[in-house]
Amino acid sequence: MSIADNLLKYKKELTAEQVELIAVSKYQDTDAILEAYEAGQRIFGENIVQEMVDKQAKLPQDIQWHLIGHLQSNKVKYIAPFITMIQSVDSLKLLVEINKQAAKHKRVIDCLLQIYIADEDTKFGLGFDEAIELLRSEEFATLKNVRITGLMGIASNNATEKQTNDEFTELKVLFDGIKLSFFRKEDSFKEISMGMSGDYKLAIEAGSTMVRIGSSIFGKRIIKHYKAE
Numbered sequence: 001m002s003i004a005d006n007l008l009k010y011k012k013e014l015t016a017e018q019v020e021l022i023a024v025s026k027y028q029d030t031d032a033i034l035e036a037y038e039a040g041q042r043i044f045g046e047n048i049v050q051e052m053v054d055k056q057a058k059l060p061q062d063i064q065w066h067l068i069g070h071l072q073s074n075k076v077k078y079i080a081p082f083i084t085m086i087q088s089v090d091s092l093k094l095l096v097e098i099n100k101q102a103a104k105h106k107r108v109i110d111c112l113l114q115i116y117i118a119d120e121d122t123k124f125g126l127g128f129d130e131a132i133e134l135l136r137s138e139e140f141a142t143l144k145n146v147r148i149t150g151l152m153g154i155a156s157n158n159a160t161e162k163q164t165n166d167e168f169t170e171l172k173v174l175f176d177g178i179k180l181s182f183f184r185k186e187d188s189f190k191e192i193s194m195g196m197s198g199d200y201k202l203a204i205e206a207g208s209t210m211v212r213i214g215s216s217i218f219g220k221r222i223i224k225h226y227k228a229e
């Protein structure tokens with residue numbers, strides 16, 4: 001199946017579930033992204049700043065770019081002019097820098113707090129307590145150029161279905177608690193970004209509102225010269 005065929009299949013399934021599709025185009029060239037764009041996709045996810053910046057300059061300007069990988073504070077300035085959503089906020093320090101760069105461009109940047117749900121040491125993210133501490137902090141309350149619209153999580157690799165389901169359910173329970181405690185009156189706090197090619201069905205059952213799907217739309221990743229952080 002072509003990229004366009006894969007995309008349309010996902011679109012149909014996800015529209016029925018009212019779940020947003022983030023097409024993860026990391027390591028794909030601009031032709032592959034254009035094929036998805038021409039099939040109607042507008043939201044693309046990348047995990048490396050330099051790769052996103054290079055592609056953003058070359059591709060249609062109505063693409064909505066989501067950063068889904070670890071972000072270093074010193075790189076926020078490169079994406080602040082155009083980024084639609086930063087899904088991988090994992091510290092207050094980073095959020096403060098996003099706020100500062102967004103203010104320079106007179107923007108309010110939507111962000112998700114990345115929550116650590118996997119049973120592995122290698123993944124970035126805030127612990128449950130850290131997320132709550134961040135939201136309670138006085139400094140957070142002063143940030144006017146960022147808007148927290150939900151949570152993001154990545155389940156463990158190679159886990160059993162039960163474990164994956166448990167991890168997604170934990171994120172959903174945390175989301176519900178944070179919604180009640182901090183964002184009860186804010187309709188914009190509504191996103192739970194969870195689910196990738198291998199586990200998106202479980203994620204949707206557990207309450208995902210946004211899935212991030214790469215390899216099963218685009219196939220093998222082909223660009224290799226960008227370095228992850």
Ligand SMILES: *Cc1c(COP(=O)(O)O)cnc(C)c1O
Pocket residue numbers: 024026047068069154195196197198212213214215216
């Ligand atoms: C690469 C990546 C995805 C997409 O993974 P696939 O298995 O290719 O669908 C989703 N989320 C994050 C954070 C990623 O880095």
